[in-house]
Amino acid sequence: MTRIDNEPRHDGHGRPDAVSVRGLVKHYGETKALDGVDLDVREGTVRGVLGPNGAGKTTLVRIMSTLLVPDSGHATVAGFDVVRQPRRLRRVIGLTGQYASVDEKLSGRENLYLIGRLLDLTRKDARTRADELLERFSLTEASKRPASTYSGGMRRRLDLAASMIGSPTVLFLDEPTTGLDPRTRKEVWGEVKRMVGDGVTVLLTTQYMEEAEQLANELTVIDRGRVIANGGIDELKAKVGGRTLRIRPADPLELRPTAAALDEFGLTGPGNATVDIATGTVLVPILSDEQLTAVVGALTARGITLAGLSTELPSLDEVFLSLTGHRASEPTGPGDPRDTPADRSHESYEEAAV
Amino acid sequence: MSAATVIDKPAALDTGDDPHVGPRAHLRHISALIRRNVLWIRQDPESMFDVILMPIVFTLLFVFVFGGAIAGKGNQDEYVNYVVPGLMAMMGMNIAMGVGTGFNQDFQTGVMDRFRSLPISRASVLIAKIMVEIGRLLLATAILLGVGFLLGLSVSNVPGLFAAIGLALVFGSSIMWIFLTMGVVMKNAQAIQGMGFLVLMPLQFGSSIFSPPSTMPGWLQTFTDYNPLSSLADAARGLMNGGQPVAHDVMITLLWSLVITVVMAPVAIHKYRTKT
Numbered sequence: 054m055t056r057i058d059n060e061p062r063h064d065g066h067g068r069p070d071a072v073s074v075r076g077l078v079k080h081y082g083e084t085k086a087l088d089g090v091d092l093d094v095r096e097g098t099v100r101g102v103l104g105p106n107g108a109g110k111t112t113l114v115r116i117m118s119t120l121l122v123p124d125s126g127h128a129t130v131a132g133f134d135v136v137r138q139p140r141r142l143r144r145v146i147g148l149t150g151q152y153a154s155v156d157e158k159l160s161g162r163e164n165l166y167l168i169g170r171l172l173d174l175t176r177k178d179a180r181t182r183a184d185e186l187l188e189r190f191s192l193t194e195a196s197k198r199p200a201s202t203y204s205g206g207m208r209r210r211l212d213l214a215a216s217m218i219g220s221p222t223v224l225f226l227d228e229p230t231t232g233l234d235p236r237t238r239k240e241v242w243g244e245v246k247r248m249v250g251d252g253v254t255v256l257l258t259t260q261y262m263e264e265a266e267q268l269a270n271e272l273t274v275i276d277r278g279r280v281i282a283n284g285g286i287d288e289l290k291a292k293v294g295g296r297t298l299r300i301r302p303a304d305p306l307e308l309r310p311t312a313a314a315l316d317e318f319g320l321t322g323p324g325n326a327t328v329d330i331a332t333g334t335v336l337v338p339i340l341s342d343e344q345l346t347a348v349v350g351a352l353t354a355r356g357i358t359l360a361g362l363s364t365e366l367p368s369l370d371e372v373f374l375s376l377t378g379h380r381a382s383e384p385t386g387p388g389d390p391r392d393t394p395a396d397r398s399h400e401s402y403e404e405a406a407v
Numbered sequence: 408m409s410a411a412t413v414i415d416k417p418a419a420l421d422t423g424d425d426p427h428v429g430p431r432a433h434l435r436h437i438s439a440l441i442r443r444n445v446l447w448i449r450q451d452p453e454s455m456f457d458v459i460l461m462p463i464v465f466t467l468l469f470v471f472v473f474g475g476a477i478a479g480k481g482n483q484d485e486y487v488n489y490v491v492p493g494l495m496a497m498m499g500m501n502i503a504m505g506v507g508t509g510f511n512q513d514f515q516t517g518v519m520d521r522f523r524s525l526p527i528s529r530a531s532v533l534i535a536k537i538m539v540e541i542g543r544l545l546l547a548t549a550i551l552l553g554v555g556f557l558l559g560l561s562v563s564n565v566p567g568l569f570a571a572i573g574l575a576l577v578f579g580s581s582i583m584w585i586f587l588t589m590g591v592v593m594k595n596a597q598a599i600q601g602m603g604f605l606v607l608m609p610l611q612f613g614s615s616i617f618s619p620p621s622t623m624p625g626w627l628q629t630f631t632d633y634n635p636l637s638s639l640a641d642a643a644r645g646l647m648n649g650g651q652p653v654a655h656d657v658m659i660t661l662l663w664s665l666v667i668t669v670v671m672a673p674v675a676i677h678k679y680r681t682k683t
Contacts, residue, residue: 115520118520118524119523119524120520120523120524122681134422137422137424138422138423138424138425139424140424140425140426140427140428140526141424141425141526143524143525143526144425144526146524148520148521148524150517150520150521151517154516154517154518154520154521155517155518155521156443156516156518157516158446158447158450158451159443159446159447159450163443163446167439167440167442167443168521168525170435170436170439171436171439171440171522171525171527172525172526173432173435173526199450215521216521
């Protein structure tokens with residue numbers, strides 16, 4: 054199997070990819086945190102990196118933001134090499150870490166002012182920029198309070214604001230909504246979308262398929278330091294079986310007949326309908342809105358009354374199950390066959406690169 | 408190589424890095440970081456308790472509890488003149504330990520990652536921390552001398568007093584690099600504190616800080632002779648009140664400070680730079 058290119062694309066004429074990673078390897082002692090990762094982010098797009106805890110997502114972001122030096126492989130950000138040109142690279146990136154990296158003892162305004170000064174803004178410019186960003190991230194009212202008094206969402210917004218001070222061209226968001234409640238999560242997504250609207254290139258790591266779907270144009274799924282799938286969101290969703298339709302018949306006695314009817318219709322995506330007794334629902338994978346409509350029509354024709362209907366994105370676990378044959382949280386035994394996912398990654402990588 | 412070729416070079420082929428941060432930018436970064444630490448104090452005044460209370464408690468404790476026993480009942484005044492210069496030496500060690508624990512806690516939050524991903528010299532974060540701690544040490548020393556004067560401390564040589572303060576600051580700041588390194592390397596603040604006490608206690612008590620080593624057994628006297636804290640305490644006493652030659656002790660103290668700084672500052676900066 055031939056690689057398309059081993060070097061970052063860099064022809065001197067066209068613009069290089071905003072982020073380009075080739076064969077990145079990083080060990081921590083015996084543990085291989087990254088085991089040959091390839092990845093590109095085109096300028097102005099969002100690349101989601103999806104993976105469970107310990108997959109190597111944070112290590113990847115730390116290498117890209119010059120906090121860690123890789124053992125081997127190449128990586129460039131905005132055309133700058135992470136190892137050879139760290140100082141130039143640091144001028145064009147923004148970083149929002151997994152833990153809100155703001156100074157809790159300082160006020161929101163002081164936090165932003167400090168970053169501004171460290172980015173060589175004059176006192177006046179640092180102040181103006183801080184106020185601008187406080188306004189933009191709806192923090193003006195709380196700007197004088199110490200960040201320790203902020204809610205989780207406010208802290209995350211301050212963190213995003215801090216990473217925007219230097220008007221970066223590439224932004225790294227390492228699990229930006231981990232630990233947030235659903236409402237706050239949506240709020241942060243809104244902010245990230247606005248930042249992308251301004252033309253920032255984003256590399257986002259996440260554990261949530263839903264987050265990737267909301268924010269990313271393209272997705273890389275990684276597991277144990279390896280890329281196991283790579284491609285557009287829709288492409289991957291089709292690969293993992295799209296959404297799950299959850300149907301609640303009005304009469305609980307109709308649960309099994311409903312499931313049987315669905316299998317009989319054959320209107321849905323891969324996989325059979327399953328009955329979830331605990332919630333009184335039937336689950337069935339679907340690939341499109343047309344399938345959803347067809348299912349409702351067919352069930353109605355059978356005289357089954359529906360009390361509830363919802364669609365769900367596959368969970369990280371389900372994504373992993375369909376891509377790798379094991380669950381995200383499952384520890385691998387020594388005899389685990391790794392060949393399949395690795396092969397697959399190269400295959401899909403080439404698809405994406407061509 | 409002419410300047411024109413450099414300018415003509417297309418940006419995409421330029422594989423060089425920016426030069427290191429210049430001295431003026433460096434100074435600006437350090438002062439912004441010092442400002443951060445000063446704002447902390449305003450936000451959390453309790454963080455100054457150690458600096459304010461330690462000199463008061465230690466002076467009172469040693470003068471009134473041990474002073475009589477060491478210098479003879481009723482001779483506490485004399486002991487004040489002995490122990491206050493010694494405590495100046497001790498202060499630096501204790502505050503330096505706080506540098507390690509504070510810096511370690513800073514690392515537990517993501518703030519350090521943000522600083523390290525900014526285009527600033529990575530040493531500036533450490534230097535700012537040391538500057539702030541030198542300020543705190545200066546305040547502790549001022550309080551120590553204030554309490555000393557209330558208890559009858561006499562100073563015959565005022566320029567000597569300032570020289571003694573300066574010497575204590577130089578030595579104290581060199582020790583801070585050791586604890587900064589520990590702050591970066593060790594897992595948590597408790598570990599640093601535990602380790603710190605284990606080292607500090609014998610160093611402080613096995614010295615001429617609290618009592619003249621002349622009553623100690625021979626092996627211990629050998630230890631105190633080589634203990635830099637003895638040199639610093641003796642130098643401070645000589646500088647403040649004369650009565651003993653100071654040149655040797657001053658030299659020894661400066662030499663220790665220099666060696667510790669030259670060895671530990673690069674280690675601290677390196678460890679900070681490569682912290683994973």
